[in-house]
Amino acid sequence: MSGSDMRPRAARKRRHAKTGLPERPPGEPAEEPPGTAQGAIGRWRALAVLCFVDFMLVIDETVVNVAMPSMRDGLGLSLSSLAWVADGYWLLYGGFLLLGGRAGDLLGRRRLFLAGLTLFTVASLINGLAPNGTVLILFRAVQGLGAAFTAPTSLALIQILFPESGERTRALGIWGGISGMGGAAGLLLGGALTDLLSWRWIFFINVPIGIAVLLVLPRMIRADPPERSGRFDLPGALTITGGLTALVYAALQAGHNGWGSARTVSMLVAAAVLVAAFVLIERRAENPLIPAAFLRVRTTAVANALALVVPSAFAGTFFILTIYLQTAGGYSALRTGFAYLTLVAGMLIAIPLATQTLVPKLGPRWVLAMGLLIMAAGSLTFVRLPEHASYLSDIVPGLALIGFGAGWTFIPVTIAAVDRAKPEFSGLAAGVFNAALQIGGALALALYVAVAAAWTRHLPGQDALSAQLGGYHAAFLVGAGLSVAAAVGAAVGLRGLRK
Numbered sequence: 001m002s003g004s005d006m007r008p009r010a011a012r013k014r015r016h017a018k019t020g021l022p023e024r025p026p027g028e029p030a031e032e033p034p035g036t037a038q039g040a041i042g043r044w045r046a047l048a049v050l051c052f053v054d055f056m057l058v059i060d061e062t063v064v065n066v067a068m069p070s071m072r073d074g075l076g077l078s079l080s081s082l083a084w085v086a087d088g089y090w091l092l093y094g095g096f097l098l099l100g101g102r103a104g105d106l107l108g109r110r111r112l113f114l115a116g117l118t119l120f121t122v123a124s125l126i127n128g129l130a131p132n133g134t135v136l137i138l139f140r141a142v143q144g145l146g147a148a149f150t151a152p153t154s155l156a157l158i159q160i161l162f163p164e165s166g167e168r169t170r171a172l173g174i175w176g177g178i179s180g181m182g183g184a185a186g187l188l189l190g191g192a193l194t195d196l197l198s199w200r201w202i203f204f205i206n207v208p209i210g211i212a213v214l215l216v217l218p219r220m221i222r223a224d225p226p227e228r229s230g231r232f233d234l235p236g237a238l239t240i241t242g243g244l245t246a247l248v249y250a251a252l253q254a255g256h257n258g259w260g261s262a263r264t265v266s267m268l269v270a271a272a273v274l275v276a277a278f279v280l281i282e283r284r285a286e287n288p289l290i291p292a293a294f295l296r297v298r299t300t301a302v303a304n305a306l307a308l309v310v311p312s313a314f315a316g317t318f319f320i321l322t323i324y325l326q327t328a329g330g331y332s333a334l335r336t337g338f339a340y341l342t343l344v345a346g347m348l349i350a351i352p353l354a355t356q357t358l359v360p361k362l363g364p365r366w367v368l369a370m371g372l373l374i375m376a377a378g379s380l381t382f383v384r385l386p387e388h389a390s391y392l393s394d395i396v397p398g399l400a401l402i403g404f405g406a407g408w409t410f411i412p413v414t415i416a417a418v419d420r421a422k423p424e425f426s427g428l429a430a431g432v433f434n435a436a437l438q439i440g441g442a443l444a445l446a447l448y449v450a451v452a453a454a455w456t457r458h459l460p461g462q463d464a465l466s467a468q469l470g471g472y473h474a475a476f477l478v479g480a481g482l483s484v485a486a487a488v489g490a491a492v493g494l495r496g497l498r499k
Contacts, residue, residue, distance in 0.1 A: 058182025101431015116149025350407025371408025
């Protein structure tokens, strides 16, 4: 047994208040945080790998959208089965994010990250080889489960890698910006791979990336010690995971069948019952899954509430505009993907401005509010989208504004949500934030579809395309309103958040 293991149990458990690392006895050399063995350069290299993995996870949320017609033809899928190829990923991803983040705190963040990435990589390989729709749907769900353990632990590892506040803010900003670009990149990548190779390559491409990261990351980031503070709150974990999964499922069903359908309503009721049970369990739990100390950080709570609204303009635009371009515009999958390069360009311009200049000078609060207002302006440009649009005059301005605004939105909301979390809650903070983004995206998509459908039904006497366009206009108007409301919420609710 090593000398460090011979120390009394109390000494081994004492941790520094700021870094969360075990305190050292007098005279013993200082221990670096996990992941800093290779110094500052090693930390930034590790950040690049973690950001790339999260970029891959976000891409997989949208990459299947433009490949669905090819999947349908190749495997003979029905429309309902095709919907589950996308929904299965969202369901387990959104439902298990909070559990994945907290499990990382308790069992070791690097360990959970590698386990989740292994699951994601294996599922990607099986999806690429899928002989039928059943296998594809099943392992898309397994992919989502792997992502639910990988995404929050990657963000938690970044918090540990960069204990100094200024560097951590910059690192979190880079992570948030790159994550935000994944959705648009997924549409472009999905279109390119489907048109040039096969829909199977949207899954195969994950395999070499996953294997490479599994080989190099353990050499770049030290294993972090798990928190052993008592029994795991299994009842709390089961109820909140079930509640979030039911809520995501309800949002997905609302997008397909409307908010008033029996299946949607029953899932909403189930979600409410399970979340209420979770609250009661947490009040009595000796070692709650979400400790009260975490909930008392006001800015963290406000940022996570805003994270439910932040994806509204982003997710809704992807869905509505993709349908418009491929139906009214006659765009192919590949051309649709290239159309979103304008949005990506806007983000690429905005991200360095936010991380290097605006957030350090103004703080996350005002940058987030400005970004949301710019996204609202972008949504408003689509309110008068014509039947036969010009890409340069009718599409580019809105996409550029939404992309630029997103670059100023995802970065500060990420910082606000996780920066003030204590080290022992880093995985939990990342899990709650990621879950809020995923659930917010699903709810926004369902809301856009519901508004568009309801408005279309109230436009009798018009041809189908004109009525459909009216529904799209109404959906974009609602999205703009949500972004404005979130901007006001950021300005008011994030007061006191340090620069």
